[in-house]
Amino acid sequence: MEQARRFDIRHVAKLAMIGLSPEEEKKLQGELDAIMEFMEPLTRVNMPNVEPTIRPFSDGNAWREDDPQVLFSREDMLANAPYTEDDEYIKVPQVLAEEGMMQ
Amino acid sequence: MSVDVKRLTIHQIADDLAAGKYSCVELAQFYLERIQQVEPLVHAFCKYDGKDLLRKAAEADARRAAGKQLSPYDGILLGMKDNISVKGQSCSCASQTLLGYNPPFNATLVTCLESKGFIPFGRMNMDEFAMGSTTRSSVYGPTSNPWGLEYFPGGSSGGSAAAVGAAELPAAIGSDTGGSIRQPAAFCGVYGLKPTYGRVSRYGIAAMASSLDQGGPLTRDVIDAAILLESMSGFDPLDAMTLHDSLTGLADAVKNTDAGFLKGLRVGLVKEYMNWSELEPACRKAVENAVELLKSHGAEIIEVDLPTTLLATQAYFAIMMAEASTNLERIDGIRYGSQEPGKRLNDIYLNSRGKFGENTKLRLLAGTLIITKQCYQDYFVNAQKVRTRLVQEFREIFKKCDILLTPTSPTMPGRKDAPPSLKFQADFYGVDCNLAANCAISVPAEITDDGMPVGIQFIAAPKKDEFLLKMVRAYELCRPLKEFIPNL
Numbered sequence: 001m002e003q004a005r006r007f008d009i010r011h012v013a014k015l016a017m018i019g020l021s022p023e024e025e026k027k028l029q030g031e032l033d034a035i036m037e038f039m040e041p042l043t044r045v046n047m048p049n050v051e052p053t054i055r056p057f058s059d060g061n062a063w064r065e066d067d068p069q070v071l072f073s074r075e076d077m078l079a080n081a082p083y084t085e086d087d088e089y090i091k092v093p094q095v096l097a098e099e100g101m102m103q
Numbered sequence: 104m105s106v107d108v109k110r111l112t113i114h115q116i117a118d119d120l121a122a123g124k125y126s127c128v129e130l131a132q133f134y135l136e137r138i139q140q141v142e143p144l145v146h147a148f149c150k151y152d153g154k155d156l157l158r159k160a161a162e163a164d165a166r167r168a169a170g171k172q173l174s175p176y177d178g179i180l181l182g183m184k185d186n187i188s189v190k191g192q193s194c195s196c197a198s199q200t201l202l203g204y205n206p207p208f209n210a211t212l213v214t215c216l217e218s219k220g221f222i223p224f225g226r227m228n229m230d231e232f233a234m235g236s237t238t239r240s241s242v243y244g245p246t247s248n249p250w251g252l253e254y255f256p257g258g259s260s261g262g263s264a265a266a267v268g269a270a271e272l273p274a275a276i277g278s279d280t281g282g283s284i285r286q287p288a289a290f291c292g293v294y295g296l297k298p299t300y301g302r303v304s305r306y307g308i309a310a311m312a313s314s315l316d317q318g319g320p321l322t323r324d325v326i327d328a329a330i331l332l333e334s335m336s337g338f339d340p341l342d343a344m345t346l347h348d349s350l351t352g353l354a355d356a357v358k359n360t361d362a363g364f365l366k367g368l369r370v371g372l373v374k375e376y377m378n379w380s381e382l383e384p385a386c387r388k389a390v391e392n393a394v395e396l397l398k399s400h401g402a403e404i405i406e407v408d409l410p411t412t413l414l415a416t417q418a419y420f421a422i423m424m425a426e427a428s429t430n431l432e433r434i435d436g437i438r439y440g441s442q443e444p445g446k447r448l449n450d451i452y453l454n455s456r457g458k459f460g461e462n463t464k465l466r467l468l469a470g471t472l473i474i475t476k477q478c479y480q481d482y483f484v485n486a487q488k489v490r491t492r493l494v495q496e497f498r499e500i501f502k503k504c505d506i507l508l509t510p511t512s513p514t515m516p517g518r519k520d521a522p523p524s525l526k527f528q529a530d531f532y533g534v535d536c537n538l539a540a541n542c543a544i545s546v547p548a549e550i551t552d553d554g555m556p557v558g559i560q561f562i563a564a565p566k567k568d569e570f571l572l573k574m575v576r577a578y579e580l581c582r583p584l585k586e587f588i589p590n591l
Contacts, residue, residue: 019457
């Protein structure tokens with residue numbers, strides 16, 4: 001019998017940018033295995049001449065004039081940000097590892 | 104005066120308001136009293152603002168007094184699932200990660216309903232980010248089923264369904280990605296309509312799986328479903344997938360349908376659905392009884408095959424989780440929602456997104472995995488091919504029949520205190536319609552000896568929403584049981 005595929009939850013969590021505690025890692029690894037096992041029959045689908053469906057149904061393309069529109073004011077857009085500065089910017093902490101060091 | 108809110112529908116309220124039986128403010132008070140009475144037991148709301156409701160109801164009364172009502176429905180309150188944006192109201196998708204978020208805009212469906220005078224009232228409980236079928240994964244705590252408080256109401260639109268079932272509201276709006284309107288509607292003894300994909304604009308409904316998501320009403324009868332669908336559907340420049348035709352006149356057309364509509368109707372029964380091993384006897388019996396009823400009114404029953412449905416739940420999960428994982432990348436704790444501390448930007452992302460519930464995390468992780476290079480072809484693309492095959496099979500089926508009759512859920516609602524489990528089967532009768540863009544509705548059919556309601560599902564081809572609702576109106580008129588009111 002074919003060996004079930006294993007996927008490393010730590011690697012996936014890093015890609016998904018989701019912090020997991022060690023307990024969660026252990027628990028969710030088992031559940032991720034179960035969910036991938038449930039979907040495993042998809043890997044045996046053999047439909048070489050079938051096109052994948054991205055949208056189930058469409059009424060044709062929707063065109064509009066290429067005019068820029070302002071839907072929201074800056075004030076509206078900043079109102080929900082947890083940290084802002086000078087009512088103009090969203091504030092975030094240091095992005096680069098150390099001053100002057102590009103990583 | 105006092106009114107029995109348990110028996111009120113939108114069209115009844117509209118008639119009463121027009122006849123001056125009560126005012127919009129009195130109507131609001133009837134419901135606020137009912138909420139005070141049963142909400143501690145049901146817990147269908149995340150939040151609500153009674154003062155805001157009374158203020159808006161007074162405005163509606165003033166418009167009526169001046170002969171300037173916006174429609175016959177001006178001043179009627181509606182619940183909104185907590186993933187639908189209403190300007191000035193919180194919208195958390197029942198997630199800790201979005202606590203404190205107040206959208207600066209209305210969802211298009213809300214703008215449409217407000218233009219008719221409907222009052223968006225209350226944030227209805229749901230599974231976190233609409234992922235689930237029990238309404239137990241909400242940051243606000245679980246909702247109870249009004250027909251048996253120890254049972255869950257279904258999900259993810261469980262708060263919307265429970266509130267309408269418990270008569271805390273005349274109707275509510277939910278969203279359906281794989282049965283999330285229809286299954287809780289069945290569990291709570293109300294009507295739940297998933298319109299054709301694109302019928303209702305998705306703009307302002309927090310995106311979960313964009314190729315599957317659709318908003319729709321939960322109501323106490325089919326005329327109300329038609330009223331709300333007519334009011335909130337239509338082309339929206341802000342959602343390129345919306346359909347171009349309008350449903351003007353839908354509610355009247357449904358109201359004027361009689362039982363004669365069933366004569367000669369070709370009703371399909373899908374063999375794979377009826378033969379499925381997980382189908383519980385009560386859910387099967389409700390369909391079988393409906394078959395006999397439809398036959399006795401002149402409908403023709405045709406058995407049809409849908410072989411690809413046996414892979415559709417797998418395909419649904421692959422597509423839903425992949426789309427959800429990309430849609431929910433926007434939840435980062437920076438621009439809106441709740442931020443967890445972190446030394447660097449990356450730490451903020453990890454810590455803030457670490458506050459997703461376990462169920463949500465699992466689905467986002469699996470979705471992320473499915474679209475990695477390692478899995479993309481085998482899982483995601485193959486799922487989309489299964490989807491194509493399913494669409495083709497439905498197309499063939501709808502050449503032979505006008506409508507399909509199926510169970511809504513394979514099971515009756517489970518107990519709230521049962522341990523959560525990875526049960527993919529719960530969605531078996533729901534997901535096909537989202538994958539294939541069909542319109543579908545869950546209709547209360549029976550009440551079991553234990554006193555729980557059972558729903559059945561009718562499905563029509565894409566864009567046949569009017570036909571579907573007319574057919575259900577005819578069924579409703581023939582159905583032996585007329586009232587679905589819990590003992591609460």
